[in-house]
Amino acid sequence: MNKKLSGLSRREFLKRIITAAGATVTIGGISYVATTGQEILEKVVAKAPEKTQWARVIDLTKCTRCGTCVEACVKENRQHLYKKKSKEWINKRYSESYADYYANNPMPSDERPRDWIPSRLYWNKMVTYSGIPSKGAQGNRKNIQIPSTCMHCRNPPCVAACPLRATWRRDDGVVVVDQDVCMGCRACIAACPYGARVFSERFGVVTKCNLCKHRIKKGKESDELTVGEDPEATPRCDLDCPFDARFFGNINDPNSNVASKVANNPNAVVLLPEQGTDPSTYYILGEKP
Amino acid sequence: MNKKQTLNKKLLTWVISLIILVIIGAWGAYNTLCVPGTENLSNLVPWGLGVVVYIFFVLCTTGLCVLSAMASVFKIKPLVPLKRRILYLATITLVVGLILIAIDAGKPLRATGILSGHINLASPMLWLTMCYGGYLIFLLIEDFIEFTGAFKKFLAPAGIIAVVLAISAHSTMGALFSVLDARILWSSVEVYEPIFFIVSAIVSGLGVLIFTTTGILYLKDLDQDLRMDYRASLDFLRKMLLVMIVVEGFFITWHSIVAANSSAMKMILFGDFAPLFWIFEVLFGLAVPFALLISPKFGNTKSALLSSSFLTLIGLFVVRYNLVIGGMVRPLPGIALKGLSHVPYVPSLYESLLVVFGFALVILLATLCERFLPTDSEKKLLREAP
Numbered sequence: 001m002n003k004k005l006s007g008l009s010r011r012e013f014l015k016r017i018i019t020a021a022g023a024t025v026t027i028g029g030i031s032y033v034a035t036t037g038q039e040i041l042e043k044v045v046a047k048a049p050e051k052t053q054w055a056r057v058i059d060l061t062k063c064t065r066c067g068t069c070v071e072a073c074v075k076e077n078r079q080h081l082y083k084k085k086s087k088e089w090i091n092k093r094y095s096e097s098y099a100d101y102y103a104n105n106p107m108p109s110d111e112r113p114r115d116w117i118p119s120r121l122y123w124n125k126m127v128t129y130s131g132i133p134s135k136g137a138q139g140n141r142k143n144i145q146i147p148s149t150c151m152h153c154r155n156p157p158c159v160a161a162c163p164l165r166a167t168w169r170r171d172d173g174v175v176v177v178d179q180d181v182c183m184g185c186r187a188c189i190a191a192c193p194y195g196a197r198v199f200s201e202r203f204g205v206v207t208k209c210n211l212c213k214h215r216i217k218k219g220k221e222s223d224e225l226t227v228g229e230d231p232e233a234t235p236r237c238d239l240d241c242p243f244d245a246r247f248f249g250n251i252n253d254p255n256s257n258v259a260s261k262v263a264n265n266p267n268a269v270v271l272l273p274e275q276g277t278d279p280s281t282y283y284i285l286g287e288k289p
Numbered sequence: 290m291n292k293k294q295t296l297n298k299k300l301l302t303w304v305i306s307l308i309i310l311v312i313i314g315a316w317g318a319y320n321t322l323c324v325p326g327t328e329n330l331s332n333l334v335p336w337g338l339g340v341v342v343y344i345f346f347v348l349c350t351t352g353l354c355v356l357s358a359m360a361s362v363f364k365i366k367p368l369v370p371l372k373r374r375i376l377y378l379a380t381i382t383l384v385v386g387l388i389l390i391a392i393d394a395g396k397p398l399r400a401t402g403i404l405s406g407h408i409n410l411a412s413p414m415l416w417l418t419m420c421y422g423g424y425l426i427f428l429l430i431e432d433f434i435e436f437t438g439a440f441k442k443f444l445a446p447a448g449i450i451a452v453v454l455a456i457s458a459h460s461t462m463g464a465l466f467s468v469l470d471a472r473i474l475w476s477s478v479e480v481y482e483p484i485f486f487i488v489s490a491i492v493s494g495l496g497v498l499i500f501t502t503t504g505i506l507y508l509k510d511l512d513q514d515l516r517m518d519y520r521a522s523l524d525f526l527r528k529m530l531l532v533m534i535v536v537e538g539f540f541i542t543w544h545s546i547v548a549a550n551s552s553a554m555k556m557i558l559f560g561d562f563a564p565l566f567w568i569f570e571v572l573f574g575l576a577v578p579f580a581l582l583i584s585p586k587f588g589n590t591k592s593a594l595l596s597s598s599f600l601t602l603i604g605l606f607v608v609r610y611n612l613v614i615g616g617m618v619r620p621l622p623g624i625a626l627k628g629l630s631h632v633p634y635v636p637s638l639y640e641s642l643l644v645v646f647g648f649a650l651v652i653l654l655a656t657l658c659e660r661f662l663p664t665d666s667e668k669k670l671l672r673e674a675p
Contacts (some may be wrong), residue, residue, distance in 0.1 A: 160468075161414065163403070163409055165408060191469050193471035195333050201325030272623045275622065
């Protein structure tokens with residue numbers, strides 16, 4: 001059965017049934033299917049050129065898959081403190097708020113995070129994707145390992161799935177979770193095609209990459225700092241990359257490093273464009289160094 | 290007198306063993322709720338065995354609610370003697386189902402955020418939570434009216450609202466799965482799940498009711514008139530179950546054919562899930578019950594009714610398992626697994642204990658209701674029917 005022809009109208013039909021009873025929120029359907037980053041960029045910037053939209057570019061021709069970004073994220077976001085099966089975990093779900101814990105526990109620098117929780121529960125992961133073209137939209141399709149995290153989609157299926165409005169997309173493009181509202185039903189994890197969201201077993205809520213929003217905030221509040229350029233105002237994984245393979249900035253600003261990377265490179269793509277999620281994370285395809 | 294005493298002794302042993310099982314299950318439930326790292330879940334398989342048991346029980350309650358509406362609202366004669374039994378079974382399965390999903394959620398009490406207006410109207414899970422909440426309220430109202438005899442004129446309206454909410458809740462649960470485009474087994478035929486959920490709910494409602502009523506015929510000391518009434522009810526239920534098994538079989542067949550090209554369905558039909566599908570879902574859940582029930586003479590014997598309804602329920606449990614776990618363990622569209630056709634998922638000990646907890650609690654509560662509630666005084670009720 002051709003899903004494109006018959007499935008789409010059914011999906012629309014289903015969604016209308018669900019939202020019929022007074023729903024005013026509309027689920028963004030699949031607006032377009034693009035294969036290259038340039039095509040996406042043209043449409044995105046045309047929509048609202050003046051709005052800041054944070055985006056990330058990962059250059060796979062420079063990335064050696066060393067895992068420094070994974071480790072950096074684990075440290076920065078205290079994920080190594082979710083130690084598995086220790087006594088201190090027990091019964092903490094109700095006595096401790098995620099936000100308090102996060103605020104009261106400064107980042108220890110001397111611990112080796114990989115010994116702690118299973119890596120599948122990190123926000124940043126090394127994931128093997130199948131059928132990725134080696135170059136641009138053409139080229140041989142093969143399985144490649146890439147650093148993967150939340151894509152901060154413009155049409156995020158996880159946000160539509162959450163019953164409690166505990167997760168949403170901010171105006172600047174960051175998809176965030178309010179851990180004080182989330183009830184841990186994990187519908188958003190089931191909805192995410194990238195496997196980006198993880199369930200924090202310690203706190204009983206869903207967590208995910210928030211583009212180091214505390215660092216973005218710092219950059220926006222200070223006149224001297226530029227987000228994506230100054231170290232204090234750049235997400236930690238992008239900052240720590242030893243091979244200069246990760247870039248972060250405002251995709252709607254044509255002068256930003258991310259916009260120029262995507263605009264000038266025909267090999268810049270997004271993952272799984274057919275899912276209609278319209279991600280803000282771009283990958284530059286090519287041979288591994 | 291002596292016989293009664295022996296019966297009571299047996300009943301006591303039965304109840305105590307069930308309580309022990311509930312306590313063991315509750316230990317597993319405590320662990321899954323409060324001790325992190327006790328569930329084998331991940332970012333790829335976020336829903337496990339806990340969700341399967343939950344769906345199984347809410348499936349039963351929806352089916353029972355439809356049967357209850359047939360008895361109390363539409364006054365279908367053969368079902369009237371059973372209407373109190375249907376009601377208490379529907380209530381028990383719903384309450385246990387809701388307890389199970391609360392245990393499965395990370396912070397279940399936060400669901401009350403819905404009451405303070407913290408809602409996302411686009412989420413199917415919101416609608417099903419609200420519908421099940423409303424359904425529970427109207428089901429309890431029905432219970433109150435039926436067992437106390439007060440406010441009788443409100444029974445039919447409450448029954449109608451309850452069945453509308455139950456069917457809405459259950460079809461929304463089907464939609465919850467089919468709108469998840471990332472999971473290919475569910476989104477491959479998108480209108481399938483909501484309809485199939487309702488069909489299979491009615492089958493499981495019939496399975497539970499036939500199993501319980503036949504069990505009552507075996508165990509309880511009933512007078513001859515009541516036995517005749519129950520026999521007539523069971524004959525009706527047998528025919529209805531036959532029809533619904535055929536409908537369910539049709540649904541499973543067309544879904545398998547339409548989605549046969551998808552890798553997810555291939556995994557179910559010919560891959561690692563094939564034994565579960567062909568042996569439990571098709572053979573035990575559909576073929577054997579159909580063969581047992583098709584002959585009016587043999588199909589109406591107690592052993593045939595008991596075994597076929599039991600097998601139907603086993604089959605339906607596996608249908609839920611294949612649906613939830615089969616849909617989950619398929620890798621996400623882009624993610625490749627080294628040499629594996631699907632993400633390995635084996636329920637942990639604690640997750641398995643959730644199954645023990647759910648079934649032991651339902652059977653325990655049903656035993657207590659059957660013992661202490663006036664479920665068999667329906668002879669009068671039958672005469673009230675037109």
